[in-house]
Amino acid sequence: MAATNIETWQSATVIETREVAQGILRIVLEPTMPVKAEPGTHIDLMVQVDGETVKRSYSVVDFNQTGTRLALSVTKAPLSRGGSIFMHSLRPGQKLEITQPLQNFPLRVGAQRYVLLAGGIGITAIANMAAVLKRLKADYTLVYVGRSRQAMAYLDELTELHGQRLEVHIDDEGSSLKVNELVERASVGTELYMCGPIRLMDAVRRNWIERELDLPNLRYETFGNSGWYDPEEFTVRVPKLNLEVKVPQGRSMLEALEDAGADMMFDCRKGECGLCEVRILELSGTIDHRDVFYSERQQRLSTKMNCCVSRAVTSKTGAQIDASMAGPAIITIEPN
Amino acid sequence: MTTTAATSSTTNKVLPHPLNAWYVVGWDHEITRKPMSRRIANRPVALYRTEDGKVVTLADACWHRLAPLSMGKTVGKDGIQCPYHGIVYNSAGRCVSMPAQETINPSATVPSFPTVERYRYVWIWMGDPTLADPELVPDMHQMTSEKWAGDGLTIHAACNFQLVLDNLMDLTHEEFVHSSTIGQEELSESDFVTVREGNKVTVTRWMHNIDAPPFWLKNMRDKFPGFEGKVDRWQIINFEAPSTISIDVGVAKAGTGAPEGDRSQGVNGFVMNTITPETDRSSHYFWAFMRNYCLDSQLITTQLRDGVHGVFGEDEEMLKAQQAAIDANPDYEFYNLNIDSGGMWVRRILEAMLDAEGRLPSAS
Ligand code: FES
Ligand code: FES
Ligand SMILES: [Fe+2]
Numbered sequence: 001m002a003a004t005n006i007e008t009w010q011s012a013t014v015i016e017t018r019e020v021a022q023g024i025l026r027i028v029l030e031p032t033m034p035v036k037a038e039p040g041t042h043i044d045l046m047v048q049v050d051g052e053t054v055k056r057s058y059s060v061v062d063f064n065q066t067g068t069r070l071a072l073s074v075t076k077a078p079l080s081r082g083g084s085i086f087m088h089s090l091r092p093g094q095k096l097e098i099t100q101p102l103q104n105f106p107l108r109v110g111a112q113r114y115v116l117l118a119g120g121i122g123i124t125a126i127a128n129m130a131a132v133l134k135r136l137k138a139d140y141t142l143v144y145v146g147r148s149r150q151a152m153a154y155l156d157e158l159t160e161l162h163g164q165r166l167e168v169h170i171d172d173e174g175s176s177l178k179v180n181e182l183v184e185r186a187s188v189g190t191e192l193y194m195c196g197p198i199r200l201m202d203a204v205r206r207n208w209i210e211r212e213l214d215l216p217n218l219r220y221e222t223f224g225n226s227g228w229y230d231p232e233e234f235t236v237r238v239p240k241l242n243l244e245v246k247v248p249q250g251r252s253m254l255e256a257l258e259d260a261g262a263d264m265m266f267d268c269r270k271g272e273c274g275l276c277e278v279r280i281l282e283l284s285g286t287i288d289h290r291d292v293f294y295s296e297r298q299q300r301l302s303t304k305m306n307c308c309v310s311r312a313v314t315s316k317t318g319a320q321i322d323a324s325m326a327g328p329a330i331i332t333i334e335p336n
Numbered sequence: 337m338t339t340t341a342a343t344s345s346t347t348n349k350v351l352p353h354p355l356n357a358w359y360v361v362g363w364d365h366e367i368t369r370k371p372m373s374r375r376i377a378n379r380p381v382a383l384y385r386t387e388d389g390k391v392v393t394l395a396d397a398c399w400h401r402l403a404p405l406s407m408g409k410t411v412g413k414d415g416i417q418c419p420y421h422g423i424v425y426n427s428a429g430r431c432v433s434m435p436a437q438e439t440i441n442p443s444a445t446v447p448s449f450p451t452v453e454r455y456r457y458v459w460i461w462m463g464d465p466t467l468a469d470p471e472l473v474p475d476m477h478q479m480t481s482e483k484w485a486g487d488g489l490t491i492h493a494a495c496n497f498q499l500v501l502d503n504l505m506d507l508t509h510e511e512f513v514h515s516s517t518i519g520q521e522e523l524s525e526s527d528f529v530t531v532r533e534g535n536k537v538t539v540t541r542w543m544h545n546i547d548a549p550p551f552w553l554k555n556m557r558d559k560f561p562g563f564e565g566k567v568d569r570w571q572i573i574n575f576e577a578p579s580t581i582s583i584d585v586g587v588a589k590a591g592t593g594a595p596e597g598d599r600s601q602g603v604n605g606f607v608m609n610t611i612t613p614e615t616d617r618s619s620h621y622f623w624a625f626m627r628n629y630c631l632d633s634q635l636i637t638t639q640l641r642d643g644v645h646g647v648f649g650e651d652e653e654m655l656k657a658q659q660a661a662i663d664a665n666p667d668y669e670f671y672n673l674n675i676d677s678g679g680m681w682v683r684r685i686l687e688a689m690l691d692a693e694g695r696l697p698s699a700s
Contacts, residue, residue, distance in 0.1 A: 038464075106447075108428055108448070109450065109465040110450065132466055135466070136466060215432065215440060216426050216428065216430035216431065216440075221442065222442065272441055272442065272443060273441065274437065292439060292442060294438070295438035295439050297438065298438060
């Protein structure tokens with residue numbers, strides 16, 4: 001994005017931590033250089049994973065008028081990339097290195113109608129947008145989808161703020177979202193903003209394309225941390241570099257290759273840009289494509305993958321019972 | 337000795353510009369299907385019209401490698417194609433096609449700015465788009481009213497926008513800068529009244545029973561052929577934040593009741609000025625001269641436009657020289673005189689706006 005996303009690092013103090021849903025911690029930070037956070041912004045921050053300092057991105061859920069307080073919310077995800085465990089250990093008074101709010105998911109003012117779709121922890125990227133649209137008296141619907149009521153953060157606050165404009169779908173209460181019905185309600189002037197698990201976002205995108213709605217009106221942000229399958233440990237072989245590396249559940253293939261000393265090309269590290277693409281020479285297992293760079297056609301071909309987010313898994317269906325092999329998936333690649 | 341801490345730095349010599357405000361980006365006729373570039377508030381903006389005639393304003397820097405979109409071409413109903421690697425954006429600044437891949441990167445957008453067409457101008461909002469209320473466009477209704485006729489031009493002023501505002505808020509300079517057209521010594525000799533109300537400032541000056549200077553004598557004779565004699569002359573300067581100044585000017589036959597409200601024995605003009613910061617040291621100065629007599633005369637429209645153009649050329653030269661002198665003397669301060677009261681209120685209002693945006697430079 002032009003110009004405004006240059007990172008400025010600063011220190012921030014943890015002011016408050018509070019569980020706002022099952023496994024979801026709200027963390028309020030006080031930055032040393034306050035800046036107002038626009039809707040759709042996230043901050044990058046440094047977390048400790050296995051004694052190493054790594055960068056993670058979290059959406060700004062809300063903020064006070066002067067920008068002196070920013071709230072994040074982090075779900076504890078033992079299978080994902082590992083920053084969440086560190087985040088859940090934070091206590092008031094602790095200091096963190098953070099960036100100012102960065103914008104990759106801008107809300108456009110002036111659309112005829114808005115649908116905001118949040119799946120699970122995706123609400124963190126959407127809540128702020130909904131608040132702004134309410135203030136602007138825009139025509140919007142906030143659709144919030146979750147597995148169970150206890151796992152949905154901010155449900156009460158959102159109900160109070162948005163009333164009739166909030167539509168809630170909860171799987172274990174039998175009110176699951178029907179994606180085709182949601183997309184059917186979108187008209188030509190509707191902009192749909194979404195953040196949630198990749199399965200949900202893929203389904204919406206497919207429906208959107210089928211209905212020939214204007215593709216640029218479908219807005220989404222991905223942090224590249226969900227897939228069609230649960231992450232498994234797998235093995236990657238790189239004959240060109242004479243490497244064989246294990247990729248543990250909580251680490252990406254890119255990270256594992258870097259750990260092993262490979263000089264890898266990358267940029268976004270969230271499945272957007274395609275710079276970390278590697279060619280697949282041989283595969284025993286299936287690729288869990290988690291990027292948004294390839295088209296469905298390219299993902300089906302599976303001759304290449306974006307190793308910052310995508311993984312290898314053993315089974316073709318994702319169900320343990322269908323696992324075709326005893327051992328982990330093995331993938332042989334050639335990097336750029 | 338104790339002094340009260342100053343709450344505002346009203347002698348700031350190079351004042352930053354508020355961003356949460358409407359600025360004129362161009363005359364409506366300047367913006368066409370062919371993309372153009374203009375720098376507004378330090379940011380280059382690409383401007384074009386869609387097939388339906390809607391004005392589009394995007395950051396003039398492609399998301400990919402920041403090539404200027406204004407060098408590209410309009411495509412389809414509302415799109416523009418980057419001239420470098422061919423990414424196409426729609427009028428909202430969202431990528432609709434990336435030639436070198438099968439998908440569209442969800443981050444591929446360029447900022448677009450709220451835009452309003454009003455009073456023959458196109459206005460742009462460079463700050464927080466959630467605050468861009470079209471109701472806040474400054475009043476320049478004479479530009480599109482059937483009671484007024486006239487035309488104008490644009491000056492590229494080589495100075496901070498605040499210097500242009502200072503220039504227009506205090507017209508005693510006419511006596512010295514514009515001595516051959518509208519200047520006369522009664523200007524600096526007559527009394528004036530300054531009134532501030534919210535985001536508006538008015539400076540009113542009446543000169544009674546004086547000789548009309550050449551510019552005004554000609555105008556009187558356009559309406560009252562062969563006119564001779566004394567006039568009552570007025571200048572009522574109306575400022576509306578951040579940078580629009582419409583000046584109610586005119587003369588009437590002396591003693592016919594103009595100061596009391598009967599202007600029927602006179603000629604009345606409105607000098608419409610609106611200043612857009614280009615950079616910290618340059619401004620787009622849009623002006624027009626509107627009149628309420630001989631409405632159907634193109635001859636007079638052209639004569640007035642050319643005449644005022646000549647007058648403003650004198651200001652342009654002074655402003656450029658003033659900015660150069662300011663920059664050459666960074667350690668010298670301004671001094672504020674009684675005649676600056678209008679300009680000082682303008683500064684106070686702009687500083688409050690900047691403060692609200694967290695952008696007021698601290699007085700050093
Ligand atoms: S680094 Fe951008 S897609 Fe992997
Ligand atoms: S710079 Fe615009 S497409 Fe590359
Ligand atoms: Fe002048």
